Amino acid sequence: MGVHREAYLRIREELDAAGVTLVAVSKTKPVADILELYELGQRDFGENYVQELTEKAAQLPADIRWHFIGHLQTNKVKTILPLVQLIHGVDSLKLLQEISKQSGRLGRVTDCLLQVHIAREETKFGLDEEELQQLQQRIAGSSLPFTRIRGLMGMASFTEDKTVVRGEFRSLKKIFDRLATESGPRFEMEILSMGMSGDYPIAVAEGSTLVRIGSLLFGERN
Numbered sequence: 425m426g427v428h429r430e431a432y433l434r435i436r437e438e439l440d441a442a443g444v445t446l447v448a449v450s451k452t453k454p455v456a457d458i459l460e461l462y463e464l465g466q467r468d469f470g471e472n473y474v475q476e477l478t479e480k481a482a483q484l485p486a487d488i489r490w491h492f493i494g495h496l497q498t499n500k501v502k503t504i505l506p507l508v509q510l511i512h513g514v515d516s517l518k519l520l521q522e523i524s525k526q527s528g529r530l531g532r533v534t535d536c537l538l539q540v541h542i543a544r545e546e547t548k549f550g551l552d553e554e555e556l557q558q559l560q561q562r563i564a565g566s567s568l569p570f571t572r573i574r575g576l577m578g579m580a581s582f583t584e585d586k587t588v589v590r591g592e593f594r595s596l597k598k599i600f601d602r603l604a605t606e607s608g609p610r611f612e613m614e615i616l617s618m619g620m621s622g623d624y625p626i627a628v629a630e631g632s633t634l635v636r637i638g639s640l641l642f643g644e645r646n
């Protein structure tokens with residue numbers, strides 16, 4: 425039970441040395457555990473569910489930077505926007521339009537990452553390369569004054585085969601580099617969100633700038 429303090433301090437040092445941002449993924453974990461890492465200096469936390477994030481944020485210090493890393497539904501944008509620093513899983517123009525509209529109402533610009541599907545597993549979430557290119561073009565042709573695309577997010581396959589994982593991260597980095605040079609206004613590509621508990625060292629070696637780590641810090645989830 426409780427937070428893995430030693431692991432946290434070790435991982436933090438390792439990532440600091442590499443210049444990589446650590447997002448502590450606290451989904452399903454109690455507020456007390458989040459506070460424990462907060463007291464060790466952690467400020468970036470990631471949550472997947474709107475209601476859980478809303479409830480936790482209300483009980484925790486206001487200088488926490490919340491990352492929304494789950495799948496965001498358009499009708500929930502309004503609820504979480506005032507709380508979040510960065511939305512990781514954007515994969516449609518419709519969602520971006522809503523984020524822009526609601527951000528405008530709040531008088532702010534919201535940073536977003538586009539989610540790219542790189543894993544072998546089938547999932548509804550994330551864009552393949554072709555869809556990403558289409559979305560890139562549609563973004564270029566749209567008015568989205570209150571959003572900024574800061575980078576990409578992706579998840580590698582759940583496999584022990586490190587070669588596969590490395591290859592997937594490498595492909596995401598390639599896409600990131602291409603977008604960073606080609607993309608126009610609304611794009612300020614600086615963040616490559618890849619790497620979790622099981623594969624973050626590989627992700628860092630392949631050019632990740634931000635890792636999302638849960639179970640290594642908070643223990644396994646039920």
Ligand SMILES: *Cc1c(COP(=O)(O)O)cnc(C)c1O
Nearest residue numbers: 449493620621622636637638639
């Ligand atoms: C849960 C989750 C994580 C953290 O996973 P761990 O394996 O516990 O580190 C990272 N990213 C996303 C998108 C998640 O949903």
